[in-house]
Each structure stands twice: as structure tokens, then as C-alpha cells.
Amino acid sequence: xxxxxALPLTDDALGPPERLHPLYLLTGLGKSVKGAxxxxxxxxxxxxxxxxxxxxxxxxxxxxxxxxxLLIKWLKLEYRVxxxxxxxxxxxxxxxxxxxxFDRVTDVDLEQGPxxxxxxxxxxxxxxxxxxxxxxEDGVLDTISLERAExxxxxxxxxxxxxxAAPIAQASAEAPPLFAMDxxxxxxxxxxxxxxxxxxxxxxxxxxxGDVLGFDPFERSFWIGILDRAGPLQAxxxxxxxxxxxxxxxxxxxxxxxxxxxxxxxxxxxxxxxxTETGLRRRRGLLTLTDVTIPAKRVQAAILANGPIRGLFGWxxxxxxxxxxxxxxxxxxxxxxxxEPEAVAILDSFGWPVAPAAxxxxxxxxxxxxxYAAAIGPPGMFALAVSFLGAAGLxxxxxxxxxxxxxxxxxxxxxxxxxxxxxxxRHTRYALEGDTLFVETGWWRHRRRILPLRKIQSVDLAENxxxxxxxxxxxxxxxxGGGGFADHHVPAxxxxxxxxLRARLLSV
Amino acid sequence: xxxxxxxxxLQRVEPSYRNALRMQAAVFWIPVFLAALVADRLxxxxxxxxxxxxxxxxxxxxxxxxxxxxxxxxxxxxALDGRLLRTVRGWLxxxxxxxxxxxxxxxxxxxxxxxxxxxTASLVxxxxxxxxxxxxxxxxxxxxxxxxxxxxxxxxxxAE
Numbered sequence: 033x034x035x036x037x038a039l040p041l042t043d044d045a046l047g048p049p050e051r052l053h054p055l056y057l058l059t060g061l062g063k064s065v066k067g068a069x070x071x072x073x074x075x076x077x078x079x080x081x082x083x084x085x086x087x088x089x090x091x092x093x094x095x096x097x098x099x100x101x102l103l104i105k106w107l108k109l110e111y112r113v114x115x116x117x118x119x120x121x122x123x124x125x126x127x128x129x130x131x132x133x134f135d136r137v138t139d140v141d142l143e144q145g146p147x148x149x150x151x152x153x154x155x156x157x158x159x160x161x162x163x164x165x166x167x168x169e170d171g172v173l174d175t176i177s178l179e180r181a182e183x184x185x186x187x188x189x190x191x192x193x194x195x196x197a198a199p200i201a202q203a204s205a206e207a208p209p210l211f212a213m214d215x216x217x218x219x220x221x222x223x224x225x226x227x228x229x230x231x232x233x234x235x236x237x238x239x240x241x242g243d244v245l246g247f248d249p250f251e252r253s254f255w256i257g258i259l260d261r262a263g264p265l266q267a268x269x270x271x272x273x274x275x276x277x278x279x280x281x282x283x284x285x286x287x288x289x290x291x292x293x294x295x296x297x298x299x300x301x302x303x304x305x306x307x308t309e310t311g312l313r314r315r316r317g318l319l320t321l322t323d324v325t326i327p328a329k330r331v332q333a334a335i336l337a338n339g340p341i342r343g344l345f346g347w348x349x350x351x352x353x354x355x356x357x358x359x360x361x362x363x364x365x366x367x368x369x370x371x372e373p374e375a376v377a378i379l380d381s382f383g384w385p386v387a388p389a390a391x392x393x394x395x396x397x398x399x400x401x402x403x404y405a406a407a408i409g410p411p412g413m414f415a416l417a418v419s420f421l422g423a424a425g426l427x428x429x430x431x432x433x434x435x436x437x438x439x440x441x442x443x444x445x446x447x448x449x450x451x452x453x454x455x456x457x458r459h460t461r462y463a464l465e466g467d468t469l470f471v472e473t474g475w476w477r478h479r480r481r482i483l484p485l486r487k488i489q490s491v492d493l494a495e496n497x498x499x500x501x502x503x504x505x506x507x508x509x510x511x512x513g514g515g516g517f518a519d520h521h522v523p524a525x526x527x528x529x530x531x532x533l534r535a536r537l538l539s540v
Numbered sequence: 541x542x543x544x545x546x547x548x549x550l551q552r553v554e555p556s557y558r559n560a561l562r563m564q565a566a567v568f569w570i571p572v573f574l575a576a577l578v579a580d581r582l583x584x585x586x587x588x589x590x591x592x593x594x595x596x597x598x599x600x601x602x603x604x605x606x607x608x609x610x611x612x613x614x615x616x617x618x619a620l621d622g623r624l625l626r627t628v629r630g631w632l633x634x635x636x637x638x639x640x641x642x643x644x645x646x647x648x649x650x651x652x653x654x655x656x657x658x659x660t661a662s663l664v665x666x667x668x669x670x671x672x673x674x675x676x677x678x679x680x681x682x683x684x685x686x687x688x689x690x691x692x693x694x695x696x697x698x699a700e
Binding site: 500 | 637
């Protein structure tokens with residue numbers, strides 16, 4: 033197989049060829065069936081039409097095709113572990129031989145789904161940082177035995193450490209965790225995780241398809257059916273549509289909270305964060321266990337996130353922006369729900385501060401609110417004026433009745449929007465202390481970003497024709513890694529302030 | 541810790557860059573104008589707004605070719621000292637970027653067909669940042685672009 037590539041490399045530098053565990057045929061099945069979602073949708077349509085024979089045939093065909101595909105993949109994938117690198121040869125029609133030097137491997141992540149756990153297997157991902165921006169994963173060994181995965185990881189670590197002996201890792205595995213979450217904490221995190229999106233989605237579904245599915249908690253008939261035996265309640269629902277609407281809202285909110293609880297529990301159960309000699313190690317999961325290491329050197333920024341409700345209870349979510357992505361979800365969450373002292377302990381373990389001295393914080397310009405109000409206010413005034421003119425009898429304009437409605441909505445919305453803007457101004461501030469920049473922004477989505485100056489790649493001062501009129505500009509920082517949308521910036525600084533801040537940022 | 545850490549003596553780029561900008565604007569606006577003309581004749585000729593569209597597009601396009609390149613050119617500048625590269629650009633949306641040499645990952649000097657016609661080149665500096673990871677300085681003479689590239693390259697080599 034591998035002769036086809038014929039790379040000039042002596043075999044004695046590499047170990048013997050190894051294959052994935054044969055149960056890959058089982059563990060890979062879920063993913064490859066999911067990949068055939070077009071066919072699945074077809075099957076669902078046929079099922080709805082009651083042509084079950086076809087559905088069963090289709091299902092068998094999908095399964096067979098998946099198994100054959102997996103079998104070919106399994107036969108054609110070989111990996112060899114050498115002293116300094118791992119080679120993964122894969123592919124049937126187009127073969128790839130990938131060499132990953134251990135010097136470049138930053139994370140060795142293990143993941144165990146339910147089937148993996150049942151048979152003592154694991155999915156190994158070697159992270160090199162090359163895939164920071166792209167979706168493709170670096171080196172994945174989909175299913176190998178857990179034992180082999182552990183020895184591989186230890187092998188790579190030992191290689192990176194040089195000649196230092198393994199017992200250090202053993203000792204640190206026994207040490208108490210840096211941060212852990214008990215079941216109560218996981219449940220609390222789940223409560224904060226209730227998703228408005230789920231509630232809105234369910235509301236939409238129940239209103240659109242409620243009649244077909246027989247599930248519309250906003251209709252009286254739904255409750256009358258359920259409350260068949262509870263006489264007085266049924267009478268109440270019969271009498272008042274508003275009761276049905278209230279009950280429906282309660283059901284949806286409960287569903288939203290329940291979804292958050294379940295999702296959080298699945299992900300965060302048994303959360304445990306350890307300090308290893310080179311970085312942090314995170315283990316979590318209820319059904320699917322993941323085991324991720326984050327090298328401290330690769331961390332570019334720390335982000336503390338909360339919202340008004342979590343803020344009220346003093347809870348924070350702590351994330352690290354690293355060169356490698358956390359799966360496909362961007363920043364690594366290293367504490368889903370923690371009080372500030374816990375966050376201090378975690379960041380302190382690799383020498384990062386959490387907050388500057390209280391008097392070091394500086395607010396941004398009030399033009400942050402003024403420029404916003406000036407942008408959204410006048411159109412509303414205009415619409416209002418026009419509709420008043422219409423009321424005064426100018427028949428040409430009165431022919432546009434929509435404007436009146438727009439004007440009313442606008443005059444109601446503008447003060448609310450400006451108030452929200454004011455709240456987020458109150459929560460926006462920055463501080464430069466030592467060689468760390470702290471930036472806090474936002475009210476509803478409050479974030480505190482902790483940025484070491486030596487990780488800043490470039491500094492922009494940006495302004496446009498609007499902000500120029502208010503004499504403010506935005507200081508935007510180029511920092512490596514992280515998701516596509518979350519950039520780091522300080523909004524609404526006066527020119528003088530922005531320039532002196534930039535000079536100080538770059539003077540390191 | 542003073543403000544003059546950032547180089548403040550901005551230099552202009554090549555004057556012929558104005559013509560390159562005009563050329564680019566013309567290449568963009570002339571087909572748009574023709575399309576507007578055709579659409580107007582085919583669809584809007586009999587409506588009360590007939591011939592309004594090509595006039596509007598023509599005016600915007602003309603100002604894009606005549607006025608905008610001058611403004612863009614006047615607001616485009618760069619400065620560098622031994623440590624930092626600063627580029628300032630933009631008319632309606634103004635950006636002032638500073639990149640320390642030690643943060644530069646790699647450097648391109650690119651020339652498109654328009655650049656070749658007017659004797660200009662762009663310097664493209666890549667950093668490791670996810671945002672603003674590409675800093676473009678257009679309108680340099682090819683020699684100057686190569687000179688800056690070499691200066692930055694020497695700095696990077698020294699840092700390591």
C-alpha cells in the first residue's frame with residue numbers, strides 16, 4: 033500500500049504499520065449515515081407516504097454502502113509511529129501520506145463517544161495549529177484502543193519533554209484538580225444556559241405545524257385534551273383563551289430551561305481541569321468524554337464572559353483563545369461557571385492576572401452613546417413629522433398610512449435602544465497595567481478580555497465619516513487564533529487617547 | 541512612553557497611483573453604466589422614472605473616476621522606522637494600522653496588470669492575527685516596495 037507513495041524514508045525510523053481498531057466499522061457508522069442526510073430525507077418522505085418496503089430497502093442500502101465505505105477506509109488507512117514523527121497513510125483513489133513531526137504537535141486530544149467507552153476505544157486528534165483558520169483537522173486516528181491512545185500521547189509528551197522521565201506526568205495526574213464542577217454546579221450552569229433560541233424555535237414550530245402534530249400549547253383544544261379528567265381546570269381553559277396562552281408560555285419556558293439543562297449536563301458533566309507541566313488538561317462529558325490539553329504557551333488571550341443575570345450572582349465563564357480551535361467551536365472553555373476567585377486561581381497558575389487595580393480602569397467617551405442616538409434618532413423624528421403632517425390634512429402624504437405605524441414603533445424603540453446603549457457604555461472600560469491590556473465591553477453579552485501585549489500582532493485605529501463627526505475612533509487589535517467574529521477592540525476613544533494608548537501598547 | 545514612539549512623518553505613495561485608481565474605477569464603472577443604460581431602455585423607458593437610472597449611475601461613476609482617486613490618494617500614506625510599519629488609508633472609512641516588524645510572518649510584493657501599466661506595486665504584510673492579518677500598502681514604486689520588504693526581512697532575521 034504505502035509503496036505506492038514511495039517516499040525516501042528508511043523503515044527503521046518508523047515503527048511497524050498499525051491499523052485502526054476493527055470496531056471502527058461500528059463507531060464510524062453514525063457519522064457516515066449522518067453524511068447521507070439527503071437519502072435520509074428521501075426515506076422520511078417515503079415513510080410519510082406509507083411506502084415502508086421502500087424505506088426499509090433504502091435504509092439497508094445506506095447501511096450497506098456505509099459499511100463497505102468504512103471497510104475500504106479501514107483497509108486503506110495505516111499509521112506508523114516513529115521516534116520523531118507519525119505517518120498516516122490513507123485514501124483509496126487518491127492516497128495521502130501525512131507526516132506530522134511531534135515537535136509541531138501542540139495538543140493531543142482524546143474523545144470517547146458512548147460506543148468508544150463501551151469497548152475501551154478512543155478517537156485521537158493531533159493538533160498542530162496549522163488548521164487554526166480552516167475546517168480541516170490535522171491528524172485524526174478515529175478509533176484506536178484507549179491503551180494505545182494513552183501510550184501514544186505519553187510517547188509524544190516524552191518526546192517533547194526531551195529526556196525527562198514519565199513520573200512527573202504520573203504525579204500531576206494524582207494532584208488535586210485546578211478547577212472542577214460537581215453535579216450541583218453543572219445544574220446551575222444548565223439553568224443559566226436556557227436558550228431563548230430554543231423557545232423561539234419551538235414557538236414557531238408549534239404555531240406553524242401545531243395543527244399537524246397535535247401540539248399547540250397556545251390553543252384551548254390542546255389543554256382540554258390533556259385536562260380531560262380535571263374538571264374545574266378544563267372549565268377555566270374553556271372560559272379564557274388567555275389561560276391557554278399563559279400555560280403555553282410556561283410550557284415553552286420550561287422546555288427551554290430543560291433543553292439548556294440537558295445540553296449542559298451532556299457536555300459539562302464531571303468537568304475537571306488540571307495543570308500539567310506544559311499547560312492545562314480538561315476532561316468533561318457525560319456520554320461523550322473528551323480529554324483536551326491546552327499548551328500554556330499557545331494561549332493568546334483570556335476571555336471572561338457573563339451576562340446581566342450571571343453577573344448578578346457573580347458567575348463567570350472563562351475561555352482561552354488559543355491557536356488551536358476547540359473542536360469547531362472556537363475558544364476553549366476552561367471554566368463554564370466559576371466565581372472570580374476560581375478564575376484568578378486558574379489564570380494565576382500560568383502567571384496571568386485577572387483584573388487590574390480598581391482605579392486603573394478608564395471609561396470610553398460618552399460619544400459612544402451620542403453617535404448611536406444621532407444615527408437612529410432622526411429617521412424616527414422624520415417619520416413622526418411626516419405622519420403629523422399627514423394628520424394635519426396633507427392628503428399626498430396621508431396616502432402612506434404605514435409611515436404612521438413605523439413612526440409609533442420607532443418612537444417607542446429609540447429610547448429603549450438608547451437606554452441599552454447607555455447600559456453597555458457603563459459596562460465598557462479598559463485598563464493597561466504592566467504588560468497586559470484589559471478591555472471590558474457590553475452589557476447583555478459582557479466580556480472582559482485579558483490581552484498580554486506581546487501577543488498583539490497589529491494595532492488599527494479605525495474611524496468612518498460618522499464617528500469622525502463625533503471625534504472618536506475605534507482601537508482594534510490583531511490577535512492570533514479565535515473564531516471569526518470575536519475581535520478585540522476598544523470602542524469610542526478620543527483621537528488623543530487612542531494614540532497614546534497605541535503608543536503604550538507598542539512600546540513593549 | 542511618549543507619543544512619538546509611533547512614526548509620524550507620513551510619506552506619500554507614487555503620484556501615478558492616482559491614475560491606477562482611476563483606471564480601476566473606470567474598469568468597474570463603465571460596464572455598470574452600460575448595464576444601467578440597457579436596463580433602462582428595456583424595462584424603464586415608458587415609466588415616469590425613465591432615463592433616471594443611467595443618469596444617477598453615470599454621475600456616481602463619474603465622481604468615482606474623477607474625484608474619489610484624488611481623495612483616496614491624498615489620504616493614503618505610510619511611515620516606517622526601524623521597528624514599526626504604519627499605513628494610513630481611507631476616505632470615508634479611515635484606518636490607521638501599525639504593525640511591529642517582529643510580528644510579521646511573511647511579506648509579498650504584488651503587481652497586477654493595472655499596477656504594471658502605471659508602474660506601481662503593492663506591499664502585502666501578513667501577520668499571525670486573525671483580524672487585520674493582511675495589511676496592504678498599495679501604490680509604491682516596485683523598487684521602494686522591494687526596499688521596504690528587505691528592511692522588514694532584515695529586522696525579522698535579526699529578531700531570531
